[in-house]
Amino acid sequence: MKKINRNRGIFxxxxxxxxxVYVCTVTGIAAISFEDASRILLHEVLHLNVSMEGISEGSIxxxxxxxxxxxxxxxxxxxxxxxxxxGFQGIxxxxxxxxxxxxxxxxxxxxxxxxxxxxxxxxxxxxAGAFVTIWLVYSISKVGKKVPVATLLLSGIAVSQxxxxxxxxxxxxxxxxxxxxxxxxxxxxxxxxxxxxxxVLPYVLVGMVLLFTSARELDIMxxxxxxxxxxGVNVEFVKKKVLFASTxxxxxxxxVTGIIGFVGLVVPHMVRMVAGxxxxxxxxxxxxxxxxFLIICDTAARSMATWELPVGIITSLCGGPFFVYLLRKMxxx
Amino acid sequence: MDKGMLxxxxxxxxxxxxxxxxxxxxxxxxxxxxxxxxSNGTGKSTLIKCISGLLSVKRGxxxxxxxxxxxxxxxxRAKLVAVVPQSYHVEYDFTxxxxxxxxxxxxxxxxxxxxxxxxEIVEDxxxxxxxxxxxxxxxxxxxxxxRQRVILARAIAQKTKVILLDEPTSALDxxxxxxxxxxxxxLNKEEHMTILAVLHDIxxxxxxxxxxxxxxxxxxxxxxxxxxxxxRRNMESLYRMKLMIRQNPLFCKPEIVPIRVMEEEKASVRRxxxxxxxxxxxxxxxxxLDARGYYVTAGVLNQGSTDYDMCQELGIPxxxxxxxxxxxxxxxxxxxxxxxxxxxxxVADVPFGEDNLNNLYGLETMSGKIxxxxxxxxxxxxxxxLVRRLEEMAKTKKISYFGDHDEFLEMLxxxxxxxxx
Numbered sequence: 232m233k234k235i236n237r238n239r240g241i242f243x244x245x246x247x248x249x250x251x252v253y254v255c256t257v258t259g260i261a262a263i264s265f266e267d268a269s270r271i272l273l274h275e276v277l278h279l280n281v282s283m284e285g286i287s288e289g290s291i292x293x294x295x296x297x298x299x300x301x302x303x304x305x306x307x308x309x310x311x312x313x314x315x316x317x318g319f320q321g322i323x324x325x326x327x328x329x330x331x332x333x334x335x336x337x338x339x340x341x342x343x344x345x346x347x348x349x350x351x352x353x354x355x356x357x358x359a360g361a362f363v364t365i366w367l368v369y370s371i372s373k374v375g376k377k378v379p380v381a382t383l384l385l386s387g388i389a390v391s392q393x394x395x396x397x398x399x400x401x402x403x404x405x406x407x408x409x410x411x412x413x414x415x416x417x418x419x420x421x422x423x424x425x426x427x428x429x430x431v432l433p434y435v436l437v438g439m440v441l442l443f444t445s446a447r448e449l450d451i452m453x454x455x456x457x458x459x460x461x462x463g464v465n466v467e468f469v470k471k472k473v474l475f476a477s478t479x480x481x482x483x484x485x486x487v488t489g490i491i492g493f494v495g496l497v498v499p500h501m502v503r504m505v506a507g508x509x510x511x512x513x514x515x516x517x518x519x520x521x522x523x524f525l526i527i528c529d530t531a532a533r534s535m536a537t538w539e540l541p542v543g544i545i546t547s548l549c550g551g552p553f554f555v556y557l558l559r560k561m562x563x564x
Numbered sequence: 565m566d567k568g569m570l571x572x573x574x575x576x577x578x579x580x581x582x583x584x585x586x587x588x589x590x591x592x593x594x595x596x597x598x599x600x601x602x603s604n605g606t607g608k609s610t611l612i613k614c615i616s617g618l619l620s621v622k623r624g625x626x627x628x629x630x631x632x633x634x635x636x637x638x639x640x641r642a643k644l645v646a647v648v649p650q651s652y653h654v655e656y657d658f659t660x661x662x663x664x665x666x667x668x669x670x671x672x673x674x675x676x677x678x679x680x681x682x683x684e685i686v687e688d689x690x691x692x693x694x695x696x697x698x699x700x701x702x703x704x705x706x707x708x709x710x711r712q713r714v715i716l717a718r719a720i721a722q723k724t725k726v727i728l729l730d731e732p733t734s735a736l737d738x739x740x741x742x743x744x745x746x747x748x749x750x751l752n753k754e755e756h757m758t759i760l761a762v763l764h765d766i767x768x769x770x771x772x773x774x775x776x777x778x779x780x781x782x783x784x785x786x787x788x789x790x791x792x793x794x795x796r797r798n799m800e801s802l803y804r805m806k807l808m809i810r811q812n813p814l815f816c817k818p819e820i821v822p823i824r825v826m827e828e829e830k831a832s833v834r835r836x837x838x839x840x841x842x843x844x845x846x847x848x849x850x851x852x853l854d855a856r857g858y859y860v861t862a863g864v865l866n867q868g869s870t871d872y873d874m875c876q877e878l879g880i881p882x883x884x885x886x887x888x889x890x891x892x893x894x895x896x897x898x899x900x901x902x903x904x905x906x907x908x909x910x911v912a913d914v915p916f917g918e919d920n921l922n923n924l925y926g927l928e929t930m931s932g933k934i935x936x937x938x939x940x941x942x943x944x945x946x947x948x949x950l951v952r953r954l955e956e957m958a959k960t961k962k963i964s965y966f967g968d969h970d971e972f973l974e975m976l977x978x979x980x981x982x983x984x985x
Contacts (some may be wrong), residue, residue, distance in 0.1 A: 324655070444674055447669065447672060448669075450658070450662070450666070451666050451669055453654070453655075453656050453658075454652075454654045454656075454658070454663070454666065455652075455654075457618055457649075458647075458649070458652070460616070460617055460618055460638055461616045461617070461618070461642065461645075461646070461647040462642055462666055462667065462669045462670065462718075462722070463638045463639035463640075463641065463642030463643070463669050463670035464638060464639075464669060465637070465638050465639070466638075507657055507658075508656035508657055508658060509658070509662065
């Protein structure tokens with residue numbers, strides 16, 4: 232009985248998310264009517280036999296090569312951050328953990344800032360920055376063969392603060408690039424096309440496979456690391472695996488989009504409250520809702536005004552208060 | 565019993581520089597139920613950690629089911645040894661079934677997910693521990709005793725040959741303590757599982773374990789049946805306190821009765837106090853006077869009475885007679901001889917009947933002062949003989965009456981200070 236209910240719940244959520252994704256794709260400020268946009272989408276993407284009468288080439292281009300890749304990238308980014316957040320909260324057994332907690336974002340931001348200042352490979356430097364940071368944090372925390380979680384978090388905070396300071400120095404020394412760097416750190420999907428989307432995709436896929444196959448071990452680790460060892464979990468290996476996979480995914484995503492906050496923190500929490508702590512459910516549901524959540528935020532970011540808001544601002548604006556609401560509700564419950 | 569399930573050869577282990585286990589050599593055979601005892605910090609839990617792979621040994625070797633423990637992968641080890649920790653919290657909303665299913669983890673891999681067989685094993689494990697009725701409930705909503713049963717179910721689901729328990733009953737009330745111990749005994753007897761349990765409670769260990777290993781200073785100090793290990797000498801060296809070992813009449817196992825850690829304030833002069841007792845009411849007074857440094861004697865005691873056992877434990881010289889036999893005049897003469905130098909003669913709370921009234925004969929001829937427990941008057945089965953005896957004694961000697969043993973100690977103290985002045 233319970234299982235049927237859960238299956239129905241999952242089915243409904245998938246349906247609702249699909250509808251939302253569709254609606255978001257066809258809404259926007261460009262003067263394309265809802266109906267025309269729907270027709271383009273149905274004809275060009277789903278190859279349905281829909282009349283294309285009276286639709287300009289430009290409109291088709293906007294939907295197909297601007298809006299659609301943006302929605303797909305948005306979904307990928309949101310899904311990635313949410314799943315990585317779920318994984319991090321799992322290995323750290325800490326509800327405040329998110330994919331950026333070990334300084335991936337600060338490392339990427341520093342890399343991006345250097346790239347922006349020197350007009351050279353911003354994306355590559357961001358990606359490299361993220362990796363170097365995690366490697367640094369990991370090496371600092373390593374004690375023998377083990378990596379204690381508490382040390383990892385603390386050294387993550389320390390390294391992250393140092394890198395942020397370094398980035399501030401770069402910004403002050405290069406006032407002309409300040410705006411650009413600022414915007415980068417707030418995250419945006421603006422102007423991203425199929426190229427970037429396809430570039431991110433393989434990293435995300437590989438990382439996701441690694442994360443999803445750790446679900447059972449992560450469940451057991453939530454009940455305590457010592458217990459997990461006694462139940463046959465290779466705890467150190469799982470930690471490394473999750474750290475590595477999450478870093479690959481997060482670095483790939485934010486090197487393209489910039490830092491989009493709060494998705495990785497709030498979404499796994501929301502899902503956990505509804506679907507429970509088991510990663511086998513938590514991770515796919517986080518993927519679904521994280522992706523959808525970011526698309527909604529991005530649609531708001533590009534439709535609310537004639538100019539674009541960085542989507543990171545929207546996610547934080549929605550996510551922060553929502554998180555407070557959740558905390559208060561949990562305290563009462 | 566021939567095959568060693570757990571073998572320790574000169575094992576040393578510890579944290580950082582500090583060595584908690586110094587030299588452990590021990591062998592646990594198949595189907596044994598071994599209790600591991602020792603005071604705090606003697607390395608009982610460290611030993612469990614070494615077996616379960618949380619801590620690697622510094623020297624020596626541990627063999628689990630014939631395989632070198634150091635070379636075992638966590639997954640292989642979890643198929644051989646299951647661990648039940650002491651009270652165990654989970655902050656997340658896992659159901660009882662989820663938790664028990666985690667016991668199947670060692671048998672899972674990327675290719676193999678939970679199958680029908682695993683669900684059956686989990687079902688059996690829950691039935692064996694009587695937890696199947698809260699299958700759907702959240703683990704963290706259960707009471708301590710229920711949780712411990714769930715963890716035991718998880719250990720059963722691991723289908724191991726050995727179960728290690730680390731103080732499985734601490735933090736439980738006695739109902740749940742006994743329930744958990746009975747479950748473990750059942751596993752040992754019916755499933756022939758080898759059990760190694762760290763136990764704080766000596767009496768629990770004595771009652772349920774067939775073999776007890778006592779650790780002290782990082783080494784095995786004693787090893788054998790409860791009777792061999794739980795001796796006054798071993799226990800006093802383990803806990804550094806005054807205690808008593810007696811036979812529990814119900815389970816026929818030795819039982820420890822802790823008496824005191826702090827030394828009693830010593831009496832200013834070592835005087836001789838003789839106790840007239842012989843039932844079960846004088847034990848506390850005997851012990852306390854002895855602890856204060858008085859020279860205590862007693863008589864006439866029936867062998868097998870609680871007061872007699874107490875005198876034996878404390879090494880108090882006494883006149884004894886066979887169980888259920890009257891105090892003869894001859895025995896009383898012996899008794900009078902023992903108390904002739906006594907400074908005080910104390911008649912404890914004893915029920916008097918025809919058989920032991922003789923205990924009071926001749927007291928008035930002694931030099932010591934006589935003290936009498938008032939309550940003995942309310943247990944008078946002599947048909948007036950006791951009162952007549954007391955009246956007779958009172959003609960030649962003053963008798964001081966006291967109500968309880970604190971009052972007596974107070975009288976004693978007062979008299980001593982007055983005597984000093």
